Amino acid sequence: MADVLPAAPAAGDALLVVDVQNDFLPGGSLAVPAGDAVLTPLNRALERFAGRGLPVFASRDWHPADHCSFRAQGGPWPPHCVAGTAGAEFAAALRLPAGTAVISKATTAARDAYSAFDGTDLHARLQALGVRRLVVGGLATDYCVQASVNDALALGYAVVVLRDGVAAVDVNPGDGERALAAMQQRGAVVAASEDLGP
Ligand code: VGL
Numbered sequence: 772m773a774d775v776l777p778a779a780p781a782a783g784d785a786l787l788v789v790d791v792q793n794d795f796l797p798g799g800s801l802a803v804p805a806g807d808a809v810l811t812p813l814n815r816a817l818e819r820f821a822g823r824g825l826p827v828f829a830s831r832d833w834h835p836a837d838h839c840s841f842r843a844q845g846g847p848w849p850p851h852c853v854a855g856t857a858g859a860e861f862a863a864a865l866r867l868p869a870g871t872a873v874i875s876k877a878t879t880a881a882r883d884a885y886s887a888f889d890g891t892d893l894h895a896r897l898q899a900l901g902v903r904r905l906v907v908g909g910l911a912t913d914y915c916v917q918a919s920v921n922d923a924l925a926l927g928y929a930v931v932v933l934r935d936g937v938a939a940v941d942v943n944p945g946d947g948e949r950a951l952a953a954m955q956q957r958g959a960v961v962a963a964s965e966d967l968g969p
């Protein structure tokens with residue numbers, strides 16, 4: 772099992788922080804249990820990337836108030852991450868560097884999009900920067916992180932998932948662990964934020 776990062780972040784690498792928004796954190800409308808545990812590892816990763824001048828992308832769930840994924844519209848979720856609300860803001864404790872590229876997704880009422888690549892210009896922007904490897908963390912392991920990682924792998928990126936930088940909704944107990952195993956099965960490397968080096 773490839774469990775160690777082959778190299779510290781370098782040219783060709785980018786960090787993707789998925790949906791670390793207030794509504795997915797404890798106290799939020801769709802709180803991920805222990806979602807706030809990702810903050811310290813992700814801040815470590817952000818520092819490693821920003822300190823080397825490497826690109827940082829932050830995706831956000833950015834729904835209209837009548838989004839199809841909300842229960843009132845027949846969807847599975849309570850209302851969350853409505854564009855422009857406090858719940859949709861990035862966590863205040865997340866230290867996004869100046870120049871972070873923000874990727875808004877699932878912005879139209881009729882369609883959901885878990886992956887940060889779905890309906891966005893993320894792939895084009897990564898290509899324009901010559902990115903070949905993505906280091907990924909954020910929320911939630913079993914939904915938007917998994918969907919983003921699967922798309923990244925299908926698009927040909929090497930992917931490292933930060934196991935301490937992700938947390939799961941776990942609608943069914945074990946969903947997060949199964950999602951990590953499935954990502955690894957598809958070719959993602961699972962590593963710890965400490966593996967990013969000093
Ligand atoms: C997410 C459920 C609904 C996520 C977004 O970011 O993982 N999960 N919308």
Ligand code: ZN
Nearest residue numbers: 832840852877
């Ligand atoms: Zn959503």
